[in-house]
């Protein structure tokens with residue numbers, strides 16, 4: 240059961256009952272829009288493996304490895320598949336926690352697929368944004384323990400995935416993590432911002448978001464954007480050690496505590512999902528935004544300087 244649902248339970252007889260049920264029904268409507276997409280995604284991607292799941296039911300946790308080459312960019316189909324998997328974890332009685340990592344060397348996730356924002360039709364844009372909202376709500380609002388084992392670069396949407404987890408361990412190395420949206424000429428959505436504030440505090444977020452700062456792993460540790468660094472070869476072992484520690488905490492007390500810390504941030508988006516999607520569509524259709532995205536895409540496609 241997700242944090243949102245348990246919040247409804249805890250407050251069932253309280254004065255917030257009507258407001259929360261209205262939030263829940265809005266959420267359910269938005270989720271049902273995705274049902275057809277889910278079917279399409281599972282049909283279309285039956286032959287592709289965009290992530291691996293390694294479940295250790297004896298120990299009570301799973302490892303989810305993102306595997307969508309070349310850079311684990313998040314497009315509609317990938318997000319839809321991920322949402323189905325996150326739901327499976329949430330419903331599992333055996334799985335208490337999930338280690339989220341990537342099978343692609345040096346890349347955790349390059350964030351949102353920029354092609355989902357560039358010259359995109361309104362329908363697709365709206366489905367994409369709804370799926371992304373759902374991923375965040377499921378991850379940030381999960382009752383399970385999520386530990387991010389960040390094995391490489393983790394900009395923008397990749398950073399959002401990481402900070403939606405409960406604990407972050409990052410590989411030592413020349414990797415970057417952060418919300419760099421301003422460098423693409425776009426503003427980080429309020430729920431990206433709020434998740435960042437909840438992680439590193441208001442002042443650091445204010446600087447980081449305006450500058451589009453990408454932190455090195457050492458810098459990320461210094462501002463608590465990550466909780467621990469590890470040599471690449473030890474990353475998963477360290478994540479498993481941490482998972483065992485979290486799994487040993489009394490479950491209901493931990494879940495209620497997590498829920499109480501995250502409920503307000505989640506409710507803010509849940510109350511305005513449709514308006515948030517409309518803002519995304521309106522914003523990304525602006526000529527100035529399309530121009531910025533085109534320039535950014537071109538800079539990504541430029542031939543890389545040889546290191547030799």
Ligand SMILES: CC/C=C\C/C=C\CCCC/C=C/C(=O)SCCNC(=O)CCNC(=O)[C@H](O)C(C)(C)COP(=O)(O)OP(=O)(O)OC[C@H]1O[C@@H](n2cnc3c(N)ncnc32)[C@H](O)[C@@H]1OP(=O)(O)O
Nearest residue numbers: 312349350351352353392394395396428515518519522539
């Ligand atoms: C309600 C809201 C209202 C208003 C808001 C409006 C707008 C919405 C805001 C949305 C917030 C946005 C969040 C995002 O996540 S945007 C994406 C940001 N990501 C990045 O900036 C990362 C870009 N990528 C990189 O920096 C590097 O690729 C990376 C990850 C360091 C890896 O480097 P390297 O190993 O050298 O790999 P390449 O750069 O050669 O990349 C390989 C290949 O992948 C393509 N690619 C990379 N990143 C992306 C991406 N994010 N989307 C799509 N494609 C990507 C790259 O172009 C290369 O392609 P090629 O064809 O040349 O092989």
